[in-house]
Amino acid sequence: AQKITQTQPGMFVQEKEAVTLDCTYDTSDQSYGLFWYKQPSSGEMIFLIYQGSYDEQNATEGRYSLNFQKARKSANLVISASQLGDSAMYFCAMRGWQAGTALIFGKGTTLSVSS
Amino acid sequence: GAGVSQSPRYKVAKRGQDVALRCDPISGHVSLFWYQQALGQGPEFLTYFQNEAQLDKSGLPSDRFFAERPEGSVSTLKIQRTQQEDSAVYLCASSLGTSGAQETQYFGPGTRLLVL
Numbered sequence: 001a002q003k004i005t006q007t008q009p010g011m012f013v014q015e016k017e018a019v020t021l022d023c024t025y026d027t028s029d030q031s032y033g034l035f036w037y038k039q040p041s042s043g044e045m046i047f048l049i050y051q052g053s054y055d056e057q058n059a060t061e062g063r064y065s066l067n068f069q070k071a072r073k074s075a076n077l078v079i080s081a082s083q084l085g086d087s088a089m090y091f092c093a094m095r096g097w098q099a100g101t102a103l104i105f106g107k108g109t110t111l112s113v114s115s
Numbered sequence: 116g117a118g119v120s121q122s123p124r125y126k127v128a129k130r131g132q133d134v135a136l137r138c139d140p141i142s143g144h145v146s147l148f149w150y151q152q153a154l155g156q157g158p159e160f161l162t163y164f165q166n167e168a169q170l171d172k173s174g175l176p177s178d179r180f181f182a183e184r185p186e187g188s189v190s191t192l193k194i195q196r197t198q199q200e201d202s203a204v205y206l207c208a209s210s211l212g213t214s215g216a217q218e219t220q221y222f223g224p225g226t227r228l229l230v231l
Contacts, residue, residue, distance in 0.1 A: 004157075033218075035219070037222075042224065043204060043224055043225045043227070044223070045158070045206065045208075046222075047220075047221065047222075050219060091158075093157075099146070099165075099212060099213070099218070100146055100170055102160035102171070103148075103150075103158070103160070103208075103220060105159070107155075107156060108156075
């Protein structure tokens with residue numbers, strides 16, 4: 001069975017600083033995908049970044065990067081130059097390779113950005 | 116184009132009432148998923164459609180929960196005889212359905228259900 005663990009219930013960061021949100025995963029699959037979503041207080045899940053298990057390079061999307069360490073089964077999200085609008089809940093998720101496989105989510109980390 | 120939309124955004128039901136939650140996926144998306152998100156938790160899978168076919172309903176918590184997507188686009192999640200433990204946010208997500216793990220699921224804003 002697949003499992004996602006996010007051990008940080010809450011994180012605090014000041015504007016313009018970088019922050020790392022931790023995510024470890026457990027799976028017996030060889031092929032899988034890892035995702036990060038942002039959920040503001042409005043409730044909508046916003047896709048941020050994707051990393052495939054066979055990707056050799058760490059994924060980057062603007063201020064977001066994914067620090068993927070396959071041997072350690074970790075997929076940490078790094079947000080550079082934090083902004084007040086980054087305050088939200090962040091979820092790490094994974095899914096198998098087969099089409100139609102559902103996402104398995106962690107419990108999330110609440111990020112608070114202060115000025 | 117437009118994103119995934121869900122209605123109603125909020126629903127208050129008395130225990131024992133039936134409710135119906137609607138999801139309009141992104142046009143052309145073959146795959147549609149329903150998730151349930153309890154307060155302070157991550158979403159949990161309920162059911163999956165490929166076009167009109169419900170291929171996986173292993174996450175539905177009881178036979179009071181029923182989902183359909185009769186024409187392969189709009190989907191409805193129905194909960195019969197609602198219980199207080201059904202109170203949660205119900206999220207719908209859609210994806211193209213043409214590729215594997217890298218395929219992104221796009222979520223709607225959710226329906227927040229409160230059962231009194």
